[in-house]
Amino acid sequence: xxxxxxxxxxxxxxxxxxxxxxxxxxxxxxxxxxxxxxxxxxxxxxxxxxxxxxxxxxxxxxxxxxxxxxxxxxxxxxxxxxxxxxxxxxxxxxxxxxxxxxxxxxxxxxxxxxxxxxxxxxxxxxxxxxxxxxxxxxxxxxxxxxxxxxxxxxxxxxxxxxxxxxxxxxxxxxxxxxxxxxxxxxxxxxxxxxxxxxxxxxxxxxxxxxxxxxxxxxxxxxxxxxxxxxxxxxxxxxxxxxxxxxxxxxxxxxxxxxxxxxxxxxxxxxxxxxxxxxxxxxxxxxxxxxxxxxxxxxxxxxxxxxxxxxxxxxxxxxxxxxxxxxxxxxxxxxxxxxxxxxxxxxxxxxxxxxxxxxxxxxxxxxxxxxxxxxxxxxxxxxxxxxxxxxxxxxxxxx
Numbered sequence: 001x002x003x004x005x006x007x008x009x010x011x012x013x014x015x016x017x018x019x020x021x022x023x024x025x026x027x028x029x030x031x032x033x034x035x036x037x038x039x040x041x042x043x044x045x046x047x048x049x050x051x052x053x054x055x056x057x058x059x060x061x062x063x064x065x066x067x068x069x070x071x072x073x074x075x076x077x078x079x080x081x082x083x084x085x086x087x088x089x090x091x092x093x094x095x096x097x098x099x100x101x102x103x104x105x106x107x108x109x110x111x112x113x114x115x116x117x118x119x120x121x122x123x124x125x126x127x128x129x130x131x132x133x134x135x136x137x138x139x140x141x142x143x144x145x146x147x148x149x150x151x152x153x154x155x156x157x158x159x160x161x162x163x164x165x166x167x168x169x170x171x172x173x174x175x176x177x178x179x180x181x182x183x184x185x186x187x188x189x190x191x192x193x194x195x196x197x198x199x200x201x202x203x204x205x206x207x208x209x210x211x212x213x214x215x216x217x218x219x220x221x222x223x224x225x226x227x228x229x230x231x232x233x234x235x236x237x238x239x240x241x242x243x244x245x246x247x248x249x250x251x252x253x254x255x256x257x258x259x260x261x262x263x264x265x266x267x268x269x270x271x272x273x274x275x276x277x278x279x280x281x282x283x284x285x286x287x288x289x290x291x292x293x294x295x296x297x298x299x300x301x302x303x304x305x306x307x308x309x310x311x312x313x314x315x316x317x318x319x320x321x322x323x324x325x326x327x328x329x330x331x332x333x334x335x336x337x338x339x340x341x342x343x344x345x346x347x348x349x350x351x352x353x354x355x356x357x358x359x360x361x362x363x364x365x366x367x368x369x370x371x372x373x374x375x376x377x378x379x380x381x382x383x384x385x386x387x388x389x390x391x392x393x394x395x396x397x398x
Contacts, residue, residue: 004028008037018087019099031103059157061094062121063150070147073140080106097121110134125149125266128291132273142273149269156357160364167367174375181382186211189386204389207382239295246296250323254366258359263297264324265352268332272345281341282309296323314341328352 006028007017016037022028025042032039068086073079080102087098097118104114112131115122126146133142190208214221235245249259270291274284285305292298300323307317315333318324328348335344 004042006032006039006042008032008039018084019096020103021100057091057093058121059150059154061091062126063147063154065090065094065098066143066150067147070140070143073143079111079139083111094121111139124291124293125270128270128287129273131287132270132276132279135274136276136278145273152353152357156360160360163361163364164367167364167371170368170371170375174371178375178378181379182211182214186382186386187215189389201385201388203381204385207385243295246294250296254363258356258363260323261325261352261356261359263292263294263300264328265349265356266292267297267301267324268328268345268352269349272342272349275345276342281314300324325352 004022004025005017005019009016020028020031022031028042029039065086068089069082072082072085077085083098083102083105087095087102090098101111101114101118105111110131112127112134115130116127129142129146130139133139186208190211235241250256250263252259267288270288271281271284274287275281279287282305285301285308289298289301289305292301300321303321304314304317307320308314312320313333313336315329315336318332319326319329331344331348331351332341335341338344
């Protein structure tokens, strides 16, 4: 269905503009009249403003939209009007998608289904929390929690970007220095040393041999970037690639622990929100499974749901798997004993999210010294090999 841009005036003489989907301009005019607006101009919207720009712009737009809706719903504003105000607060690039969502809600569609049609704007966790809020009648609380979640993510992302600037620059400079040594400096020294007729030390011969191999097989270095791009595309766009990537991530020595905590936090957040909204535990596990995008987490949720359906408690079902950390099992057990499962699931989600943030910050902080040691070691080995050769030549001349 095409999208039309309109300008209209209301009964108070105030002008407004926006975009609406419709079969024809006449349908848009009738739609506006049904809202108490008089159309001044209706034309087909230009392509390009579909909300699929840079990821950073999308995330900021979703945060601004969510913050606006979260501030308006508790004041008693109807959902459609709150969505309209949130659309106005969002950047121009995502307004067509938000207008489409608002139009569907006005026609009677539920908000979660309308949001799920725009996966590049709204994540599965976002849609799941909205669905839980709709089912429980606490949509305003769901948007407040979403605002806190998105603001925390934005703050963490900004912090990580600031922390990553120096390691990235260090890596680029280090790679450039190593390439200069291997491709330009070592060949000149090797020719000079070999012309002297002296036997090269073992370390120097090994370094020179590696440099010669890199120069002769330079095409291997040239195909590495496109090969990496192909592998990344396979990991992200195919079922087999997504499964393989998910399995690798949870098994890596340092990243695996962080990944398992992240998946456990998403699981606890989703199930906790749904149970708090009044959903039965089995239905909450079903919805949580559908909202998760990681194949490993989906299989683990299926396994947990099967055990719960067979009569097992949630904490025992989680404990029998090896994916989620023990702290989740312990908090879920306390919640079940106290009859406050939803509260303890949400508390465990907050705890795991904070641990995930701290772990990610530590990983980024470790990259810088690791790169310094790595590049420094390479340069030190090359320098030592050259010094050994120069010393050997001078000693032989004496």
